Amino acid sequence: xxxxxxxxxxxxxxxxxxxxxxxxxxxCGIGTAVTSFASALExxxxxxxxxxxxxxxxxxxxxxxxxxxxxxxxxHGRAIAYATGVKLGNPKMKVIVFSGDGDIIAIGGNHFMHAxxxxxxxxxxxxxxxxxxxxxxxxxxxxxxxxxxTTSPFGNIEPxxxxxRLAEACGAVYVARWTALHVRRLTNSIVEAIxxxxxxxxxxxxxxxxxxxRINRLGDGLDMMRFYHxxxxxxxxxxxxxxxxxxxxxxxxxxxxxxxxxxxxERYNEWLSESKPKKK
Amino acid sequence: xxxxxxxxxxxxHNLSGNEAIIEGAFAxxxxxxxxxxxxxxLEATDRFxxxxxxxxxxxxxxxxxxxxxxxxxxxxxTGKKSMSVxxxxxxxxxMEHIGLGIMLQTPCVIVNVQRTGPSLGIPNGVAQGDTMxxxxxxxxxxxxxxxxxxxxxxxxxxxxxxxxxxxRFRVPVLLLxxxxxxxxxxxxxxxxxxxxxxxxxxLFKGAKNKYLPYKNDKNLVPPMVNVGDGYRFHVTGLTHDExxxxxxxxxxxEACVRPLMEKITKYQDEIIEYEEVETDDADVVVxxxxxxxxxxxxxxxxxxxxxxxxxxxxxxxIWPFPxxxxxxxxxxxDAFVIPEINFxxxxxxxxxxxxxxxxxxxxxxLGGGLPTPEDICKSIIKASKEKKKIEKLIEL
Amino acid sequence: MKETRAKYWRKSLNxxxxxxxxxxIHILKDRCKGCGFCVEYCPNNVLELSEKFNAKGxxxxxxxNENDCVNCGLCEMVCxxxxxxxxxxxxxxxxx
Numbered sequence: 023x024x025x026x027x028x029x030x031x032x033x034x035x036x037x038x039x040x041x042x043x044x045x046x047x048x049x050c051g052i053g054t055a056v057t058s059f060a061s062a063l064e065x066x067x068x069x070x071x072x073x074x075x076x077x078x079x080x081x082x083x084x085x086x087x088x089x090x091x092x093x094x095x096x097x098h099g100r101a102i103a104y105a106t107g108v109k110l111g112n113p114k115m116k117v118i119v120f121s122g123d124g125d126i127i128a129i130g131g132n133h134f135m136h137a138x139x140x141x142x143x144x145x146x147x148x149x150x151x152x153x154x155x156x157x158x159x160x161x162x163x164x165x166x167x168x169x170x171x172t173t174s175p176f177g178n179i180e181p182x183x184x185x186x187r188l189a190e191a192c193g194a195v196y197v198a199r200w201t202a203l204h205v206r207r208l209t210n211s212i213v214e215a216i217x218x219x220x221x222x223x224x225x226x227x228x229x230x231x232x233x234x235x236r237i238n239r240l241g242d243g244l245d246m247m248r249f250y251h252x253x254x255x256x257x258x259x260x261x262x263x264x265x266x267x268x269x270x271x272x273x274x275x276x277x278x279x280x281x282x283x284x285x286x287x288e289r290y291n292e293w294l295s296e297s298k299p300k301k302k
Numbered sequence: 303x304x305x306x307x308x309x310x311x312x313x314x315h316n317l318s319g320n321e322a323i324i325e326g327a328f329a330x331x332x333x334x335x336x337x338x339x340x341x342x343x344l345e346a347t348d349r350f351x352x353x354x355x356x357x358x359x360x361x362x363x364x365x366x367x368x369x370x371x372x373x374x375x376x377x378x379x380t381g382k383k384s385m386s387v388x389x390x391x392x393x394x395x396x397m398e399h400i401g402l403g404i405m406l407q408t409p410c411v412i413v414n415v416q417r418t419g420p421s422l423g424i425p426n427g428v429a430q431g432d433t434m435x436x437x438x439x440x441x442x443x444x445x446x447x448x449x450x451x452x453x454x455x456x457x458x459x460x461x462x463x464x465x466x467x468x469x470r471f472r473v474p475v476l477l478l479x480x481x482x483x484x485x486x487x488x489x490x491x492x493x494x495x496x497x498x499x500x501x502x503x504x505l506f507k508g509a510k511n512k513y514l515p516y517k518n519d520k521n522l523v524p525p526m527v528n529v530g531d532g533y534r535f536h537v538t539g540l541t542h543d544e545x546x547x548x549x550x551x552x553x554x555x556e557a558c559v560r561p562l563m564e565k566i567t568k569y570q571d572e573i574i575e576y577e578e579v580e581t582d583d584a585d586v587v588v589x590x591x592x593x594x595x596x597x598x599x600x601x602x603x604x605x606x607x608x609x610x611x612x613x614x615x616x617x618x619x620i621w622p623f624p625x626x627x628x629x630x631x632x633x634x635x636d637a638f639v640i641p642e643i644n645f646x647x648x649x650x651x652x653x654x655x656x657x658x659x660x661x662x663x664x665x666x667x668l669g670g671g672l673p674t675p676e677d678i679c680k681s682i683i684k685a686s687k688e689k690k691k692i693e694k695l696i697e698l
Numbered sequence: 699m700k701e702t703r704a705k706y707w708r709k710s711l712n713x714x715x716x717x718x719x720x721x722x723i724h725i726l727k728d729r730c731k732g733c734g735f736c737v738e739y740c741p742n743n744v745l746e747l748s749e750k751f752n753a754k755g756x757x758x759x760x761x762x763n764e765n766d767c768v769n770c771g772l773c774e775m776v777c778x779x780x781x782x783x784x785x786x787x788x789x790x791x792x793x794x
Contacts, residue, residue, distance in 0.1 A: 049733035053778025071532035092529045095538035103369030107376025112530050136365040205775040244734045297355030
């Protein structure tokens with residue numbers, strides 16, 4: 023029997039197909055977020071040699087390993103700090119930090135805050151699945167109140183972070199939120215975020231079928247997607263204080279912040295040229 | 303004060319240890335500094351900023367030492383020679399990324415101006431309590447290179463050496479100074495650019511699709527590429543194969559981690575540097591490094607008045623430890639005397655190498671000041687009175 | 699339904715200028731983890747979960763109405779496993 027010729031996947035040049043199938047569970051939203059990211063790169067028509075993906079640890083931390091660009095899988099929470107070094111070392115790179123909510127907002131919260139304040143020209147794609155999934159479903163800083171997790175067996179008692187509000191308060195120049203279902207809008211947002219000079223944040227609400235939805239009896243990944251379909255509403259420019267996510271309540275999506283600010287590199291170069299010894 | 307086009311400030315200058323380190327770094331080609339401010343390392347940052355306009359260097363003050371070293375590693379992958387300057391508890395924070403730097407094989411230099419501990423200690427107090435942390439601080443097995451200068455001039459010279467080692471072996475190299483060396487000012491001679499011996503990392507030159515990030519060359523060091531050069535590589539802190547992809551097997555762990563150590567142990571004779579004075583016919587040898595070595599010569603001259611044959615052995619490289627030489631010395635002398643500004647760290651390593659062949663006397667000081675020559679002299683006299691253990695055994 | 703409605707509609711003069719793309723669907727069965735996203739969100743209901751198992755023990759999608767595929771690419775976008783995509787096969791005129 024002649025072997026049937028398999029047509030190459032259209033994202034063969036952006037993804038490391040030799041590493042796929044990936045480690046993510048069935049019905050996980052991270053793969054969808056990666057597809058959106060890959061199509062955003064395709065849409066941008068950037069030179070892929072000038073793109074760098076930095077990830078931390080966790081399920082989403084593995085994204086760096088699947089993207090066929092210069093990619094770093096670094097320590098837990100430090101992806102933004104590492105990306106800061108890459109961007110400052112080679113300012114022509116488009117540096118994208120692709121990591122999870124626990125990585126970016128919990129252990130790396132400080133780096134997130136300060137990179138936003140410093141306005142380093144990087145793009146953060148934060149996949150928010152409301153839980154620490156790789157370690158087995160512990161409560162995360164984004165877990166909604168009353169939701170169950172292995173470390174909140176009686177319901178979460180800690181109010182969660184509202185990522186767009188945090189990003190806005192810290193000074194991010196571009197903030198958007200979409201779910202893993204709204205792939206086309208998500209793609210457009212990633213395109214805009216990468217083009218935007220400064221610290222841009224795209225939050226992707228993603229189903230975690232194996233931990234978050236199983237522990238909370240929310241069905242499988244498809245049920246989570248159906249929930250997003252029915253309960254996610256688009257409200258562009260919504261004040262970020264209204265963007266809290268309550269347990270199984272409405273999720274507001276859209277582009278919330280888009281403003282101009284000089285980046286760290288612009289300011290630094292200005293200072294550097296002033297401090298240069300004057301030629302006599 | 304005017305540097306040449308390469309940023310080298312050739313001439314003789316009155317510099318503190320911290321300033322000499324930055325001059326050494328600029329001379330070595332360092333163009334990135336990521337720091338978090340901590341006493342007593344601050345003059346180094348000031349010096350870097352004063353001169354960065356001249357040499358087009360990039361500086362970032364991060365939010366903590368963890369991110370400072372992370373940024374240094376990131377910048378190093380873009381092809382810039384990078385460094386960080388810290389102190390005591392800052393080094394404790396950096397341990398996470400020293401481990402990452404070792405696993406990703408990222409060249410960089412970390413200057414640790416030691417201060418007392420545990421925890422905050424005396425911020426500007428002289429100490430040498432980080433020698434074991436510098437070797438074993440991050441988890442897992444690794445070999446590292448640690449240098450200890452004892453004067454501003456040596457701060458300059460060893461910083462260049464530290465960059466050369468880090469680039470050659472692709473490893474984070476630590477430079478351990480202390481508040482005393484870092485802040486005392488002496489004349490430092492900076493040679494002309496052509497007299498500087500600089501090493502830069504070996505870059506991969508082959509086809510773009512043929513690059514394997516962790517395929518070792520014959521020296522067990524894989525050639526590197528820079529971010530943005532189009533090799534589109536992947537590297538990870540997980541145990542990885544030649545392609546840089548994670549593989550979770552014990553065989554891969556062996557293949558991945560063993561060369562990390564062997565690349566340094568194999569060439570340790572080229573790395574190790576020490577200074578010996580009158581050890582040939584000595585009965586007692588004083589082993590010292592960094593700040594303590596500055597008082598040893600006075601102590602030795604005091605002891606010589608009592609007719610004791612004393613030699614001095616100064617460590618310049620403390621890791622890898624000059625084990626061969628110390629073992630050899632131990633066989634022909636009566637005792638080692640080790641003044642250290644800690645409760646015995648390198649002393650334990652010397653005791654291990656002495657292996658019972660001679661006595662080992664500590665002169666510990668817990669930090670905040672230098673040991674007095676009299677204290678060291680007292681120990682030398684005590685050491686000379688005790689016979690060599692092995693001789694005792696034969697007499698019995 | 700469609701036919702009855704079309705009977706009373708006026709035919710556009712430039713109808714022949716409009717073309718409907720026809721997609722060709724490619725499925726890498728053994729890469730699929732059977733999440734069902736593509737089946738649920740295909741706007742033209744081209745796909746259905748197959749009864750058969752793939753090598754990993756999941757039910758991959760199968761094509762049931764290939765003619766209805768308009769190469770919108772949504773299956774490719776929502777697939778978390780990079781297992782399905784479609785390419786443009788041909789464009790057909792509305793008139794035919």
